[in-house]
Amino acid sequence: MPISAMTMKTWLLLACALALSAQAAEPLSRVSPARTPQEAGLSDIRSLVPDIAEDIHYAKSDNFTGAPVDGYGAPKCLLRTAAAQALARVEASLRRDGYRLRLWDCYRPARAVAAFVRWAGDLSETRTKAEHYPNLGKDKLLGEYIAPISGHSRGATVDLTLMHCESTRCTPLDMGTDFDFFDPRAHTDNPGVSAVQRANRQRLLQAMAAEGFVNYALEWWHYSLPSAVAADTIYDVPVE
Template sequence: MRSSPPVMRSIARFVLVLLALAVPARASEEMPEGFVYLRDVDPTIEQDMRYAGPSNFTGAPVAGYGAAECVLARPAAEALKRVQDAVAARGLTLKVYDCYRPARAVASFIDWAKEPDDLKAKDIYYPNLDKRALFPDYIATRSGHSRGATVDLTLKPRDAKPPKPDDLPRACIAPQKGQAPDGSVAMGTSFDCFDVKANTEAPGLSDEARANRAALVTAMQAQGFENYPMEWWHFTYTPEPYPDTYFDFPITPHGTPE
């Protein structure tokens, strides 16, 4: 993916700031009607919710993630189930890393960016970038995840063996062959890799990674999801159920299934 000219990048950052000021998040402590736990729609989709624990670029559980649960607007969750049905026929499963993201979590990412570099995190998640360069291309100051129809995910063989403890963590741009360190299919980088190699159509990918990325994009597009070109794992269901609303309810433990 080509980089935007400096002037256009400056304009984009300015627009993001204006949007952040103009559209307040809808604060609530309860999950609104219209949102569901993904496991109530399809319990076969694997969940590896990174921001609910320490295995993410901040090194700690993120504000708003009180449970390792994928929550989505119902139409997005139902579309994801249709994707799962399609890939299951090929011996695969979806593996989700992040779904709805509370606005307070996005604010905590911004606070994290102001802190001194953690060299271990840098080596793993953004080895070729300065921390300040992560906004807004890789970490949005106003995230579409907070609208409830965006999901980060990958594909995984149903019979994949669990990763060994010494396989994690490692640099997100480390070579992959056969599978990623977490047992998912080789995509060329791991999730939350802030690097040009994570661009969906990045040059220099192996044939295997290119084919796996294309398979994921094709499966998701077939059910109405659009890929964000800078991140192979990032998809938004369209039309979005809540295109103008940023929610801020926390993710809480799953209760009784509907």
């Protein structure tokens, strides 16, 4: 009897998960042998901006998997040093105009990406659907939204938003969706968001672009600094 399309898709997802799990255990040529942040050239952003706002979602249960993610032993933002320095300059520039960044994710270990793929392959686990992918089937997430290899693992990609501050009180700007909302509405230039939401996204984009960060068009919160990484190298150093 022929294998159904759904069964075949499930097998493909599981095969991808197994391959990535093996990669985490026994690094291939594209995975750095570094075992510490220092060996990987990673810096804690708070060594440059001690009071930067952080809300590292994958170190806790408030994320699309519904649980702390493998590799996140501490809620820290690590980045390749050049990327950390560039992000610190973005923060300094924004503060002069009454704005600040809030960081949701930075460097992401390869083992965390493998955990995402395993989660995507478990089509029976849908606890977070209403909050994170209300308009998509879970079988549609792997690819555009959950990649088997993430740029975050290269150490120069950040997920973040923008806040407006008066004195010491800061309020997040309305960006039209929450973080990790898997839906076309989260596309940076989505025409369905309001004029205010679009303007807020553009303010963030312009501030980041001024220091060379490039936006991923499907996620308004996602930025990478290509000049700070080796394109063929990812890392699996845990965040601790």
